[in-house]
Amino acid sequence: MRLRRQTRTSPAISLVSMIDVLLIMLVFFMVTSTFLNLRMLPMARTAEATAAGRPAPTDTPILIRIDAEGVLHLQGRAFAGDGLTGALREMLDQAPERTVLVFPSGHAQTQALVDAIDRIAASGATRLRVIRVEGGS
């Protein structure tokens, strides 16, 4: 009985090191990645983009003041929460193209300004300008 020696198979390339590399890279991306859900509010746009096709406003602008505590004031009245939206909507119903000017206090927080922009946008205003503070209050 003649036994044939099994042909020695060449050793396969070890894949364990490759898995190590891939795993380390995976852990790296998992640890360093932070999933952020961010959006943007335009603060400045090119003059061409904003003025194209829009007639110049002629009505008296609506002035809204943001005090240092973030309270919104319109025509001398303070508004909390979403109360400003209703008041603005009434004013804009008569003249939708009126510009809304926002005068924020320098000590007001950024969140207060963003809240004001949200409420003004909810009222249907299409023209909004923030009068910027040049340092100080």
Added chain:
Amino acid sequence: MKLARPPERAQPETIVALIDVVLFLLIFFMLVGRMDATAPFELEPAISRNGAELPGGGRTVSVGADGAVALDGARIERAALFDQLAQALTDDPDLWVRINADRRAELRNVLPLVTDIETLGARDVVLVVTPAGAP
């Protein structure tokens, strides 16, 4: 001559499937993730119910609650910030500038920055916000 049958060896676990899984996960994270500089200080953007899609690219100016400023993840003084932005805008006039201000940052530290960056020639300056309801 009695030959003993060699004991059956269990088949080695195939690790090819594991490589596939790891590779797909890796590709997923590489595609989904976007490399973006984070601020060198704690920063929570303002929450807004509005807001447009935030494009990638551009330069990010971070403003902390205490007024500290950083450009693309590195703390910087305002004078140096404007120098670097001016140079960047010279190289790319259509450069996006993103203001990533902490929600508690006072507007006297944020709004003049917007004006100054506009003065440098930036055409698109945006404020980064977190959508309301986002985790």
